[in-house]
Amino acid sequence: MRYQFLLDPSITFLNHGSFGACPKPIFEEFQRYQLELESEPVDFIQRKQTSYLRTARQSLAKFVGCNAGDLFFTSNPTFAINIIMRSIKLNEGDEILATNHEYGAMDRTWNFYCKKTGAKYIRQNISLPIISKEQIIEEFWKGYTKNTKIVFLNHMSSATALIFPVKEICDKAQELGLITIVDGAHVPGHIDLNISELNPDYYTGTLHKWMLAPKGSSFLYVKPEFQNDLEPLVVSWGYESVAPGESQFLDYHELQGTRDVSAFLCTPKVIEFLEVNNWKKVSDSCKQIVLANYQRFCDLLKAQPLSPLTTEFLGQMASVPINTTNPTELKSLLYDKYKIQVPVMPLNGNFYIRYSVNAYNSQEDLDKLYQALEEIIKTTDLIST
Missing domain, CATH: 3.90.1150.10 (Aspartate Aminotransferase, domain 1)
Known part of the structure; x- marks a missing residue:
């Protein structure tokens, strides 16, 4: 191999x-799309790109267990989380309950938005060594208060490389009426993933880690009831579009002007490679x-x-x-x-x-x-x- x-x-x-x-086969597909883009940029971007992205989304949605209209591609999970944070209205005193095992870029991003709003980012201690899944759940919910508004959780931690009981935590968070955001950067292609079964409000993951895609290929899933509240991080042609597509959700977040989407378009080839091997x-x-x-x-x-x-x-x-x-x-x-x-x-x-x-x-x-x-x-x- x-x-x-x-x-x-x-x-x-x-x-x-x-x-x-x-x-190599996936990288060759990546370069094939780049060559197609460069051979006729206008035709590619203005006429073909939307259809290509739809095919790639459909392939990815089947792989991760959700509807194709409920996700879009992003360059990385940090970009995806910034989209969510920009859209969620945080008030002074609101609390975001996370663990002290989250990825450093995520900690920094939450701290940035909390400084702007007066919200609080709670890095709840999950003690090591882990004894059981029940221990993680019990320690995590000790950080819950009447001010908790959001649960933010990595599905698999970066520094400690541990799998977290996301399903159980999402279920309880839903019962409590909390917004659930899951950072699954390390999950697709690595451990079993069915987003519909996990039932988070938001889920982001990469394709360029364990799915073996070219660098800069990730996605953001958003539960349908939250999609129209999600503002674009970059306002472009999809906003108040003169030629609306499948949904406002996709128009806002897929139509970002001139950019190379070749890594995203490799998704069917990525999944084919995984299946064949x-x-x-x-x-x-x-x-x-x-x-x-x-x-x-x-x-x-x-x-x-x-x-x-x-x-x-x-x-x-x-x-x-x-x-x-x-x-x-x-x-x-x-x-x-x-x-x-x-x-x-x-x-x-x-x-x-x-x-x-x-x-x-x-x-x-x-x-x-x-x-x-x-x-x-x-x-x-x-x-x-």
Whole structure:
């Protein structure tokens, strides 16, 4: 499988979780659309693009379990969340209940809007290690007050690489009359996803991570009753359109003027690639490698696993606590000397080394990381054990 990807063969790439990796057939489809755009830009943008986007949306909606008219493409989840935040009317004292495991860009975006409105962003502590799903749910709802207006939750955390019980939390939030927003950046193509069953008000996810699409391909799902309240982040030709399309919702958010939508249009090819290569089986094999190596790295780094070693909490990536004096220098050393691309992630005053496993990886790749860390422990003071 590794020869299907464009990754530099001299690098041991254990960081699929950050930006993904695109296989050759999908990248060729990406370039094909770009060439079509450049060969006749006016015809492509003014006549073909809407139809192409509709086909791509229909393909994606079937894959993620929702109606094609209830989502649109965005460049990334941060863009998607900014659309929501701009539209939701926050008042002074309103509270957004999240966890202290959210992605840093999301924390910053909520803080930005809260400063403007006087609302409060509550990063509810979810203690580590995770003992059970019930523990997460119980600790999360301790942050609920009469002022809570929104529940914001990552489906799978970035720094700690943990799967969160989104369905249970969404169900209770609906009972309480709260708005539910889910950041599923790491979910599509990684763990099972059926948006209709989860029933959030808003859900965003990427295609360019675990679905293997070209960079800059993500989506935002919005429940129908909220769609007409969603303002465009960029006001363009879709606003008060002289030639309305399927819905105001799609007009506002799809018609953004001149931009390259080639990454979005690759979606049918992306899904075809996953199906032809039996990606569910590939993904399950990768998850088993992640689980088989986790305790081994914990033992090396004298760390405790962040959760039970099961697929209820872990997917194709895992984060191991690491006691380092300089995470930036450690990451650079692993790359510059050992040719290993792996992140050292900060969160809440702690650091985690997070390895990802995909089809192009093997046990040998994790052995290289293990041996490099072993040598660094013996020869430097960057890691304490």
